[in-house]
Amino acid sequence: MIDALAYVLVALAGVAVIWGLVTAAANKPPGKAQLLFAAGVEIVTVVQSIIAAVKLAAGFRPVELATTIGYLIGIVILIPIAWLWANVERNRFSGVVLAVAALGVLAMTLRLLVLWTPAV
């Protein structure tokens, strides 16, 4: 984990949450830019998990290793699954689905920041 990258991801995911809710409120399905933005959030998420995995491989040991690994893996599958689920039936709720996934990424990143404390 890199703190700055995590905060960037939190901000990006926050934008994706709001964007999804805005299009839902406007009764529109997510637009192309919105879907690309979600893909961008996913790329940053994957980069973050890879960096964390490299640090773990290099010997870093957080207090709750198993939980941390679970989060690092789980966090990267949210947006891809939501993306597929949102595109099967395209309407306002597609945006809500993307918002839910982005909120999950946001919450899990904040949790990872807390988990990323070296074991004594």
Added chain:
Amino acid sequence: MTGVPTQPTGSTVRKTNSGAGRALVAVYGIFALAATARASVQLLTKFEQAPLAYLLSALAALIYIVATITLARGTRASRRLALVAIIIELVGVIVVGTLSVVEPQAFPRATVWSVYGIGYGFVPLVLPILGLAWLWHTRSVNS
């Protein structure tokens, strides 16, 4: 929270996996993932610390998985299973939530339902209510 099935989604046939139901399934899916991950870690690495709490974590995970799949399928048979799962979920979050407040020593380690799901923004308490409301909302067409 999002995905509140408060308004009709149009004149199309309403299935549990359509319209607002897709958002509901997304929330259930996240909780299925979160609860499963949490229960797996707890059961595999520290089961002896709090067997009751961790078995309840596993039960919660199973309930969320069943609810996610049955709501996502949206068939007549899956609706019934969804109803059973969501009722167990509601009872579970109320009973475990209340016990964890009244009798905290029985739950030395947190579960997804502890203190009515406070660790998850109380979504675990709201979710089964939304789920039941959604099953009720879609009942006439599909059951």
